[in-house]
Amino acid sequence: MNLEKVVFSFFMILALTLNFGFFYGDVVDPDHHNIYELFAVIVINLIATVLKFGDRSQMGAMLLATSLVAVVQLISASVVWTFAVHIQQIGLTPTVMATIVSLSGGAFLANIISVILLMIEAAMLRR
C-alpha cells in the first residue's frame, strides 16, 4: 500500500464530503450552514490543492485545475459571508445565504469531478 496515495485520496475525498455537509440543507436558512464547516472545507481544499502540486501527468493537471476551481469558489463564498456580516452588516439575508450556498455548491461540483478523476485513475491502473 502506498501511504502517499492514501493521504492524497483522503484529503480529496474529505474535501468533497465536508463540502457536501456545508452545501446540504435549505438554501436560505443560515442554521443549516455551519461557519465552522465552511472553514474546515476551505482548509481541507487548500491542503488537497497543495498535495496536487508537482504531478506532471495530464491527469495531474486536470486534478489541479478542479481543485483550484473549488478553492476559488469557496474563497468567494467566504468573502461574500465576510462582506455581508462584517462590512455591509446586513447579516445573513436570504439573498446572501443563497449566494454563499450556491458558490459552495459549485465547489462541491468541482470536488465531485476531482474524485471521479481519482476513481478513473484507480480503475485504469489495476490490471
Next chain:
Amino acid sequence: MNLEKVVFSFFMILALTLNFGFFYGDVVDPDHHNIYELFAVIVINLIATVLKFGDRSQMGAMLLATSLVAVVQLISASVVWTFAVHIQQIGLTPTVMATIVSLSGGAFLANIISVILLMIEAAMLRR
C-alpha cells in the same frame, strides 16, 4: 466464492445503508435521527476501515482513504452531539442537528464512493 470478499462487501454496504438511515429525514428534527443508528454506523464504519488494512493496490489505498474520511466525519458528528448534550447542555437545537446531519451526510457520500469503487473492482475482475 470467496468468503472474505463477502464479509468485506457486506460491511462496506452495511456502512452505506446504515449511514443513509441516519442521514435520511428532516435536517433539523432530532426525532428523525436515531442515536443508536449513529452508534451502529460508527462501529460498522470502523470495522470496514480495519478490514481494508494491508491491501497494496491503488484501489486498496483509495478504499482505505474513503473509509477514513467516513470515520472522521462520523466521529466529528458524535463529538458535536456529545458537546451539545453533555458539555454545553444546550440540547439538540436546529443548528446542532443540522451540523450533525450534514456531517453524517458527508460520511454518506464517502461511503457511496467506497461502494462505487467496490463495484468498479468487481466489474474489472470478472473474466
Next chain:
Amino acid sequence: MNTVTLIILRRMRTPILLLIGVYSITILGMVLIPGVDDQGNVWHMSFFHAFYFVSYTATTIGFGEIPYALTDAQRLWALITVYSTVIAWFYALGKILGLIQNKAFQNAVATNKFKNDIKAIHQPFYLICGFGETGKAVVNSLTEEHYRTVVVEKDEKNLNQLNLDELKEYVPSIIGDASEPNILELAGIQHKMCQGVIAVTASDETNLKIAITSKLLHPEIKVACRSEFKDVEENMLSFGTDHIVNPFESFADIFSMLIHSPSLYLIYDWLTGAPNTKLSEPIYINKGPWILCGYGRFGCELYKHLKTKNLPTVIIDPDENLKEAFDQKREDSPFIVGTGTDHKTLNKAGVVSAAGIIAGSDNDSNNLSIIMTALEINPNIFVIARQNKWNNHILYSSFDKQNKVEDDPTTCLIMHPREIIARKIRSYFLTPLLDNFLNLARQQDNEWSNITISRLSAIAGESRPHVWSIRIDKLSAPTIEQALRFGRTMKIEHLIQDPGNRQSKLRCVPLLLIRDNKEQLLPNDDIDIEMNDRILFCGTHDVKRNMNWTLNVMRSLNYVMSFEDEPESYIWRLFYRYRNKLERRHNR
C-alpha cells in the same frame, strides 16, 4: 507504505476488529440496560458515559461505579464487560509482542532502518564489503579521517563488534552476502554519494563478484579489491577494477624497501601509518646473509627481492617437494629441509653470522618459536616476523617489547597482512599521490632516503605526520586559481608561508609535484605554481588547516604574498586600492 507498516497493519487487523466488536457490544449494553439514579428514578447511561465506563474498565483502571451505583442488571453486564474487554486487550497486546519477537519482522525493521540510514547519507561514503580483520582496519582508518562508511558482512558475529567499537562516524551495517547484487544495491552502491567500493571479504571469488557488480551497477565509482591469487587478479583487471591489493605482493614490496634502505622503509611507515600515532624508531640492519624460513607464497615473493639485491640467502622449509622443485630450477641458494624452530637447523643455516632472519611460515606458533630460538643464538640478528592472525597480536607485541632495549634501533619488524592492506587502501582512496611518491622514492639511493627522513623528522616531532594533496583549480584552491588567472606569479614557498604570522614558515614538506603527468620529487620552494598542478604535502594537522586559509581566503593569500594585510570588506578594499594606486603613481 513500507513493509514494516504493512506487516503491522496486516497482523493487527484481527485484534483491532475484536476490540471494536467487544467495545461496541458492551457500550450498547450499558446504554440499553436501565439504571436507577440517587433519587430512585429510572436512568439510562448515555453513549458518552457508557464509552467512559467501558474504557476505564477495559484498561483495568476502574474508577468505580459512577455516576450512580449500578443496579444488579448493570452489574451483570459489567461482569461481561470486564472479562470480554480485558481478554480482548490481552489478545491484542500478545499479538504485538509476538510480532515484535518475530524474526522476519525484526529483519524487516532492520532492513528498513538500514535503508533510511543510507538515504540519509549526504556526504561522500565508501562501501566496505567484509568486516573481517582487514575490513575493520579499513573502516577504522576511514572513519578516523571522518569519512562515512557502510559495511556489508555475512557473519552476524563480526558485525556485533562494530556496534561496540568506538568509531568517529556512525557506520550503517547490514548482514548479507555481498556477492548478491541486491544486497549491494540495498547498501547504496548506486547512491550518488558512493565514492568507492572496497571488497575485502575472505574469499577471492566473492571479491571478484563484488567488483563485477560495482562496475555494472555504478561504472564511475572506484573499486579496490583484495585478492590472493593471480588468475582472479587478472580476471578483475580484465574489466577495469581500479586497484587490487595482494597481501603477499604488498608485503614483499615493503620488504624490498627495507632491504633497499632502512630509511626508505621508515618513510613508508611514517607516511602511510595512521596519523597522530607514535613514530616508529629508526632501523639498523647489519651486513650479511639472510635466513628465510618458510618458502610458501609469501617466502617466494620475498626470495625474489633478496635475489634482486644479491643478498646471500639460506632457505629453510619442512616440505621436501619444494626443495626438489627449487633444486631443479638451479637456484644457487642452499635449501635446508626443516621447520627452523630448533637450534640444529638454524645453526646449520648459519644464524650466528646472519644479518637477518625471516619467520614467514603460515603458522604463528612456529614463527614465534623461530624468532625466539634465533635470538637466543644471535641477539643482534634482525628479525622479520609474519603474523597470520590478528588475535596473536598480543604475543608478537609482548615479544617485541621484551627484546627492545631503550634507545637502541629497532631490530624486529612484525608484518601483518591486515595492517598492510588497510594502509594500501587508505592511501589509494585518501591520498592517491602517495603511491606515486613511494614509487619514485624507491628509485632513489640510500643517501636520498636518509636526507628525506631527517627532513621529515624535523617537521613531524613525536607523532606520525598527516599527508594531503592539493590541486590548483577553482574548486579546491579558488584564491590561487584567481591569482594565476590575473597573471600573478605564485611559488610553492608562498603556500608554505604561515598565513597567521609573517615571520614563520609552516612545518610541512612538499613531497611531490605533478604537472602534465610529469612527477617531480621533493620540489624546491621557488618553483612557480601553474594551473592544475597537484602537490603532495606532509606535515601536522594544524599545518593542513592553516594552509587552507591561503587556498581559500584572498586576504590570506595577499598576506602571504605581499606581507600586507588587505581589508576584506568592500568599502575598505576600494579605499585601500585607491591608496595603493596613488602610492604606485607617486613612486613612478
Next chain:
Amino acid sequence: MNTVTLIILRRMRTPILLLIGVYSITILGMVLIPGVDDQGNVWHMSFFHAFYFVSYTATTIGFGEIPYALTDAQRLWALITVYSTVIAWFYALGKILGLIQNKAFQNAVATNKFKNDIKAIHQPFYLICGFGETGKAVVNSLTEEHYRTVVVEKDEKNLNQLNLDELKEYVPSIIGDASEPNILELAGIQHKMCQGVIAVTASDETNLKIAITSKLLHPEIKVACRSEFKDVEENMLSFGTDHIVNPFESFADIFSMLIHSPSLYLIYDWLTGAPNTKLSEPIYINKGPWILCGYGRFGCELYKHLKTKNLPTVIIDPDENLKEAFDQKREDSPFIVGTGTDHKTLNKAGVVSAAGIIAGSDNDSNNLSIIMTALEINPNIFVIARQNKWNNHILYSSFDKQNKVEDDPTTCLIMHPREIIARKIRSYFLTPLLDNFLNLARQQDNEWSNITISRLSAIAGESRPHVWSIRIDKLSAPTIEQALRFGRTMKIEHLIQDPGNRQSKLRCVPLLLIRDNKEQLLPNDDIDIEMNDRILFCGTHDVKRNMNWTLNVMRSLNYVMSFEDEPESYIWRLFYRYRNKLERRHNR
C-alpha cells in the same frame, strides 16, 4: 476436535483448574463473612455480588468497596483474594504466552490454517513443490492468469518471501519435505480440484519421488517434473509422468531455434512470454564462427546443435580432462584450455571475427567477465549469456542496458533456467497446443518464420499477445456445436469476425488447427470447422473476450454468420423467423 484446540486444552488445564479453585474459595469466603450495611445491620454478600467483587478485584480493576464499606474481617479476606487471584491470573497468562511462543504449537496452528485453506479451495488449483527460483516463477505466471496454487517448500526462508510478494491470488503454503507422501496429502494432492502437480525442487531425487507419489495417490492428475539427469528422467517417464522439463535441453532447444532462424526465436519468445509485457526486439546475428565458453552439460547440448547446423565452433573450457575426452572423440573443433575471462584466450579463439559467443559456465561472475571482455574486443559480437542465479538478474539486465543502442537490433540474449522452465510449464498446463505449434514451426524455413513474425507483429501492437485454444464441443463452444449439429457450415473466418461490428475482423491469428490428430499450421480462414476441432489462436486479451461471444451466444453467432441481427427474446425471434420464412418463399 483439531490438534490446536487439543493442545490448548491440555496445556491450560492446570491454570484453569487453579483459577476455578481460587475463585470458588474466595467467593465462598466473601459470602460467609458477615458485613455491615449503611444502617449498621449485619449483611451477607450474595453469591452474585461476591463473584462481581472477586472478578473486579482479580482483574485489578477495583471498582471499590461496594455496595457498602467492608468490615475489617472482610478486608482481611479481600487481601487474601487480591494475592491469590492476581497470582493465579498471572500464572494463567504466563502459560498462555509460553504456549503461543511454543514452536510446536505455532506449527500446529499453521498446519491447521493450511488444512482449512485447502478445504476452502473450490476452483481448479495446481500444487507446486519447491518454492525456489523456478517455483516462484511458476507460481507467478499461474496466479497472473488467476489460477489458484498451493506451495510446498522445505525452507522457511524461501516461504517468507511468498507472503510479501504481490500475487494476484492467495497462495496457501506449508513448510515440509515434498518427498514425504503425507505432506503432499496434506497439501491436497487428493483434492478433487487438484489439476496438476509441478515438481520443481532442486533435487531430481525429490522430484522423482513426488511424481511417483502423485501417480499413486491421484492417478488422473497431470504431473510436470524438472529433471537435470537423463537416468532420472527415464525413471520418471516409466511412472507415466506427463511432462519432464530438463533446463539444459530446453535451453538448447531454444538455442537451436535461434541459430535456425532469429525470427523463429522471436515467435517463441512472443508466444511463451507473459502476456502484456513489452515485446522483445528483433535479433540479428552475423555469419561466422561461434565461441563456446564452458563445455559442461549445458555446453555439450549447445555444441550438438551448432554441429548440426555446421557452424564452426571454438570451445573454451578450463578443465584439461574434458579436452582429452573431447580430443579422443575426434571432433574437429578446436578446444582451448582456459576460462575465457582474459583477452589472451579470447583472442586465441578468434573473438575478433566470431559471429557469437556463448558464456555458458556455471559461474555467473565468469560469464559476465567473459561477455564484458569479449564485447571490449569485438563490439559487434552476438552474446548469449547463461544466468545461473536469479539474484544476479540485476547485473545481467544492467549489463544488457549498457550495451543496448537505441533502435538497434538486440545483440545479447540472456538465458535463465528459471524463466525457461516456468515458460515450459505454463505453456504445458495453460496452452498445451502451443508446444505442437512450436514443434511444427521448427520444421519450416527461415522465410516462413519471417512472414509469421510480421503477421504476429501486425496484431500484437506493443505488448506480448495472448495465446488461447478453443475446442469445438458442447462444453466450450455450445453455439458452434449446435450449429454444426443442425448441419450449418462454419468457417474459421466466422470465428474471427467481430461479433460487435459487422465490418471488422478481430485482431487475431489462428496458429494451429488439430483435427483427428492431424495438425495444420496457420490454417486458412476458409477452412470448414468440424466437430472436436481444436484451434490455437493468438491475439490481444480483448479479442479473446469478444470471441467468447461468438462461441457462447447464439445471437452473436448468427450475427457473424449472416451479418444479420436476430433478436434474442422469444416473441421477437418468432416474428423474425416467420418474416424470414415469408421472404424465402417469396424469393423461391
